[in-house]
Amino acid sequence: MSAALDPGEAVAARVDALDWNGISAGLDARGWAVLPGLIAPGECRRIAALYDDGGRFRSRVVMARHGFGQGEYQYLAYPLPEPVSALRDALYLHLAPLADRWNAAMGLDIRYPARHADFLARCHAAGQVRPTPLLLQYGPGDHNCLHQDLYGEHVFPLQVAVLLSRPGEDFTGGEFVLTEQRPRMQSRPFVVPLAQGDAVAFAVSQRPVRGTRGFYRTVMRHGVSEVRDGQRHTLGVIFHDAR
Numbered sequence: 001m002s003a004a005l006d007p008g009e010a011v012a013a014r015v016d017a018l019d020w021n022g023i024s025a026g027l028d029a030r031g032w033a034v035l036p037g038l039i040a041p042g043e044c045r046r047i048a049a050l051y052d053d054g055g056r057f058r059s060r061v062v063m064a065r066h067g068f069g070q071g072e073y074q075y076l077a078y079p080l081p082e083p084v085s086a087l088r089d090a091l092y093l094h095l096a097p098l099a100d101r102w103n104a105a106m107g108l109d110i111r112y113p114a115r116h117a118d119f120l121a122r123c124h125a126a127g128q129v130r131p132t133p134l135l136l137q138y139g140p141g142d143h144n145c146l147h148q149d150l151y152g153e154h155v156f157p158l159q160v161a162v163l164l165s166r167p168g169e170d171f172t173g174g175e176f177v178l179t180e181q182r183p184r185m186q187s188r189p190f191v192v193p194l195a196q197g198d199a200v201a202f203a204v205s206q207r208p209v210r211g212t213r214g215f216y217r218t219v220m221r222h223g224v225s226e227v228r229d230g231q232r233h234t235l236g237v238i239f240h241d242a243r
């Protein structure tokens with residue numbers, strides 16, 4: 001067995017110490033923001049090593065079989081590893097007010113409870129009971145096609161991905177990318193600069209953009225460009241559960 005994972009409190013403290021005003025401003029401006037140094041290097045290695053611990057997961061997806069790209073991922077099973085569970089709860093606490101604000105700006109009625117457990121109860125009551133946090137593993141030639149992580153009627157509009165490997169050392173290529181489709185305009189691409197342990201928070205499927213006459217909605221998708229060499233691991237944190 002690998003070394004013990006960090007306790008949840010340590011992870012939650014790192015989340016709480018982030019500059020949430022700056023992160024919210026970034027999310028409002030472009031639909032994504034980097035959360036720098038969210039996970040320490042040793043913890044990144046320990047979380048990535050969970051990939052080979054089959055007992056932690058509820059299912060494995062080989063992306064090429066579904067036309068999702070090339071590479072694979074596994075959905076964690078409940079109970080989630082402590083740092084992942086703590087990360088999900090702590091991130092949600094800071095993102096829920098933003099999610100409410102975004103929904104109000106987009107003219108959507110749905111609002112989010114302050115605590116993640118209460119939002120999960122809403123998902124579970126609607127039959128969305130399967131956990132969505134996942135670990136992804138990419139080797140040379142692997143990539144993740146542009147997509148949206150929607151798993152049922154209940155959607156939390158933001159999600160987070162943590163880069164567990166070292167760009168330039170563990171792997172090359174493999175950039176986290178986003179596209180934003182604006183009404184009657186061409187799509188805008190983003191490449192998100194991430195170091196090991198950095199996370200990116202981003203819009204799951206749509207976000208409000210301030211126009212000259214109030215807000216309009218744009219459609220966002222995310223993916224990963226081809227990994228040229230080495231191995232790349234990420235942890236995906238999605239706040240709604242799946243049907």
Ligand SMILES: O=C(O)CCC(=O)C(=O)O
Nearest residue numbers: 136161176224234236237
């Ligand atoms: O591997 C990545 O960086 C992207 C992972 C992803 O698609 C997700 O976390 O939803």
Ligand SMILES: [Fe+2]
Nearest residue numbers: 147149222236
């Ligand atoms: Fe995704």
